[in-house]
Amino acid sequence: MKYLPHLRERRRELRNNATSAEATLWTLLRKNQAYGLKFRRQVSILNYIVDFYCESAKLIIELDGEVHNDVLVNTADYERDKKLESLGFTVLRFENDTVFLHPEGILESIRVAAFK
Numbered sequence: 440m441k442y443l444p445h446l447r448e449r450r451r452e453l454r455n456n457a458t459s460a461e462a463t464l465w466t467l468l469r470k471n472q473a474y475g476l477k478f479r480r481q482v483s484i485l486n487y488i489v490d491f492y493c494e495s496a497k498l499i500i501e502l503d504g505e506v507h508n509d510v511l512v513n514t515a516d517y518e519r520d521k522k523l524e525s526l527g528f529t530v531l532r533f534e535n536d537t538v539f540l541h542p543e544g545i546l547e548s549i550r551v552a553a554f555k
Contacts, residue, residue, distance in 0.1 A: 446483040446486070446488060451481075457480070458502070458504065458535065459535075460502050460535035460536075460538040460539070461480070461490060461502055463539065463542075464491065464500070464502060464542075464545065465478075465480055465491070467538075467542055467545075468491065474549070474550050474553065474554070476493045476495065476498070476549070476553055477493060477495065478491045478493050478500075479491070479492050479493075479494075484499070484523065484528070485522070485523075485526075487519055487523070489501060489523075496529070496552070496553035496554075497527055497528050497529060498528070498529050498531065498549070498552055498553050499523060499528050499529065499530045499531070500531050500533070500549065501516075501530060501531070501533070502534075502535055502538065503516070503532055503533070503534050503535065504535045516532070520532070529552050529555075531548055531552055533545055533548075
């Protein structure tokens with residue numbers, strides 16, 4: 440995967456200022472080693488920065504807060520997901536609340552998507 444230099448600072452800023460949902464999911468992914476899968480945070484793919492990425496499974500995980508309920512943002516998310524999926528990536532999206540309310544469900548969804 441080629442990292443885009445012009446996104447380096449933005450990726451660092453996102454890692455250093457993670458939302459509470461991102462920090463919690465990152466802890467789960469690191470602590471559980473999510474079925475032997477290695478994830479990285481805030482990775483650039485094309486001109487996008489994805490929240491979490493597992494290279495071996497070509498799996499992208501995105502966490503969505505309130506802003507993603509906006510029609511324009513939701514449409515942009517859809518277009519972005521379709522572009523990434525056309526390149527062979529699997530994109531999983533979860534609402535931030537799900538990280539706190541159903542973390543086991545997220546981990547199970549990751550397992551299913553990674554080993555399909």
